[in-house]
Amino acid sequence: MRRSIATVCLSGTLEDKLAAAAAAGFDGIEMFENDLVVSPHAPAEIRRRCADLGLSIDLYQPFRDFEAVPPDVLAANLRRAERKFDVMAELGADMMLVCSSVSPDAVDDDDLAAEQLHLLADRAAARGMRIAYEALAWGRFVDTFDHSWRIVRRGDHPALGLCLDSFHVLSRGTDTAAIRTIPGEKVFFLQLADAPRLHMDVLQWSRHHRLFPGQGAFDLAAFVGHVLSTGYAGPLSLEVFNDVFRQSDPWRAAVDAMRSLLLLEQDRLPPAPALSGHAFTELEVSGPEVANALAAMGFCHAGQHRTKPVQLWRQGAARVLLNEGSGQVSALAVESADPERSMARAAALHAPALTDVSLPGVAAPDGTAVFFCSDGWLEDFPRTGEHEDAGAGLVGTDHVSLTQPFDNFDEAALFYRSVLGLTPELATEFAAPFGLVRSRAVSNVARDVRISLDVALLRRGEWAPGVPEPQHLAFATRDAIASAKEMQARGAPLLAIPDNYYDDLDSRLAPPPDLLAALREYSVLYDRDEHGEFLHFYTDVLGSRVFFEVVQRIDGYAGYGAANAPVRMAAHRRLRLSRG
């Protein structure tokens, strides 16, 4: 199917938007009126520019408050429409979106609405154009797709059809199966947007919080299925109003947008090969601080890369590569049943492939390398002969936690969902000492690949510490207290947790006194959910932004201890301040 994007989805001038949409591979655009109005380029010039970029102008929008009005208002509205038809003719656009009226001039009269839309369609048809009528979720009288369809049917004109917008339909919670009863040739246009489930005024929800398909809570696949079953053959077109996308790099946002459509048509994508765990995580470090910490945590410098200055540190199935660099998580590697097919899927989803690396991999939105490994990768790391002792009980990697750049949080979740085939978990929000934080993890079904994504709810300013964003690597243990005890004995730089936390924990969750005493002694934190329990502890921040966590999941605890994150953040902050 052809793929389009409304210019309002992207930031910048119209030139920026068109170039970005074309670069991301879109076939067409919806021309959002305001983008044209502020442009210094005449419509004919924009038509040429679009043609040069290989973009069609599939829709001109929005035309508001047209129908079901008294005769004098109708005359004015027709004059207004004719002016817009003039612009459309110059643009080479042959379809106009007409939104259901929110005007105080309108009356609640479907026959009148149908009659006047018929008239408008007649004017449009005279110029080879068509009218796509859309029910806004907050339309004054017409606010559901079935109501707009009744009016279009009654309007009975070949140049009058429906525009279906997933947000307007799904935000109302109406049954969408009735879409299948609409003849496909009367569905003139299909606009797609996802959104998180929010309990707020639908207009504000729509104008600020729409997302690209796959980033929110709507069942877009079912919706599109219904529409396609009618025989609709127009473009899949994105119309997303989002505060973050409005101010972020349009080239990146356009790729994110394209990825959302590709995922929606995922039957055409190479299937995502099964993943089976974190193969390794690579850290760029300067100085011995991280290596010393790993040693004190019971890791062994088990291997050394054949040709590069890269060390393999290992404990159980937890593997960390240390490379020289600026102190951050530079790569995460997952075990793929078929790395080649993983890469094929990634390529189909416009993930930038990495070059000059020895493993197949792509760059995630925050720049982290994501590698797809099969068993063989360890052969590049001959054993050092260093003694691998009993360690401190770590058995593997539980999750990698990456605080995302402010503009790329939803993009990152969609990236991991689509490229790696992971499933987004529920987003959570918590109050950190320096502002609210939103957190969302993506994981595979077996839960042996987990990536946790965090972002500040507002981009941080000068007061709140923010950049560089903290990142961490969480290892799994079967006994957090024993691991903490062993690591403490080995001198690991574990993070001290305040007594106040344990007093509160006693009051809140009342763990058994023995356990509470042990948690307190070893600065282990505790949480509980409807499945089970969670014990976890942290190291200090090592270098500029990386720290480690050790976690023990009991009876299928599903979360990440978000309730305890503020305690950790305050403790880290204190340490940084005390070190100047």
Place this chain on the structure above:
Amino acid sequence: MRRSIATVCLSGTLEDKLAAAAAAGFDGIEMFENDLVVSPHAPAEIRRRCADLGLSIDLYQPFRDFEAVPPDVLAANLRRAERKFDVMAELGADMMLVCSSVSPDAVDDDDLAAEQLHLLADRAAARGMRIAYEALAWGRFVDTFDHSWRIVRRGDHPALGLCLDSFHVLSRGTDTAAIRTIPGEKVFFLQLADAPRLHMDVLQWSRHHRLFPGQGAFDLAAFVGHVLSTGYAGPLSLEVFNDVFRQSDPWRAAVDAMRSLLLLEQDRLPPAPALSGHAFTELEVSGPEVANALAAMGFCHAGQHRTKPVQLWRQGAARVLLNEGSGQVSALAVESADPERSMARAAALHAPALTDVSLPGVAAPDGTAVFFCSDGWLEDFPRTGEHEDAGAGLVGTDHVSLTQPFDNFDEAALFYRSVLGLTPELATEFAAPFGLVRSRAVSNVARDVRISLDVALLRRGEWAPGVPEPQHLAFATRDAIASAKEMQARGAPLLAIPDNYYDDLDSRLAPPPDLLAALREYSVLYDRDEHGEFLHFYTDVLGSRVFFEVVQRIDGYAGYGAANAPVRMAAHRRLRLSRG
């Protein structure tokens, strides 16, 4: 009255919050539990710290989900409460806030709630403590103040009283006059928060969008009046959950908070002397670009400061001072009926007085100097003898427009409201090419002092142009077309507006063809509201961030042409790009 602030209002660690509250002159705090939990300091240590800072701990909060539960849950809840009483005893806090339950364990039984709260109050009283019961607006069964009062009355214990929170009461829109029937000794605590009127889930509204009194839409004065009429003699205490304040400098936020309480008790403030117009606006400039532009706009270099390198440029009653510096609006000056009393009020409101200046003045939140002038200030500027010609029809200053630093938008509106005695107008929001912008003006009754404040809805990142924020000075004319024509003839650097804008204007508002032609010819923009019409035009950005606007208000047009701002922003952006 004593003034308190909940620690949750402020960003940072508990140490930051306490220091900031004390520095701003608060008498006490509400200890928000999470701030204590993440602190490494024992409660007794915090008690000492507060005492050293002159802060009492007026409330410990929140204690959740206590009342109307089965016996086993009650036992657990009492255990939980006893632990918190232990902490409060160490802190030296003698009042605990108990919020109405949202727990699935609770039942809808006022008698049971009252009986269990009585029991809790008994336990508290045994330790010399008291319980303040508060109806959350989203409480499961108890969500109005009158309901909480019925339960407290029925609970009938001297250590059981009410906490009234303005947000929970006013967000429900309930009649507040009934507050006057509550005996003052049963109102244990008063929490104050303002908020904008938003149509959303009340929990989200409360957790993200509260504001300090005077920054939102609630009638806090009437509410406080009702509460004080009961004989309540406890503190006025702020409890504001706000995404921006949570991550902004707590020392500044605490002063903003204190100012909001001082304004609420404004009978004790020196009244704001009447203002009667913009005396002048001062620009710091480097190079001749601004002076040349002013000359081409019909201004005359009319005076020169006696001792400083400051030029007075004048046209009609529009006066601009040019000083050497970094290219920004450095000062705005208003004509005050009594500058000395203006300064006394400003001092009472903790506005930082400027020193080393020849006029009485204070620093606004964004650093702009605000001077209070009487007639005499012009005497410092002897005439240059330069020829003052007919000019280009400018008659005065219409408004000064200052884009605010992201963290200081609400603070700035409250600053101008309280210190200058201006009235905030309705906030508007519009989509600029690089993200949404919120705009709010403050003005005096005569509307001859107007200051327009803008802010990006999200702090700008790398893609969107943002810093330095644009600022501008708008002059008034009685004939915008004639002024534009004259300025164009004189070679002023006027901003060209695209043809597309006029095509759209014709369609939208259909101005008479003659007018439309003139608007188009001279790049004048047009708007209309329920009062009248607005014609306005702009210059290019001169230097890094300042530009001029010329406006003509017809028949009391009240706005600032926000609908046209995106056109201006796109045109400015284009010019900047074309100049590299």
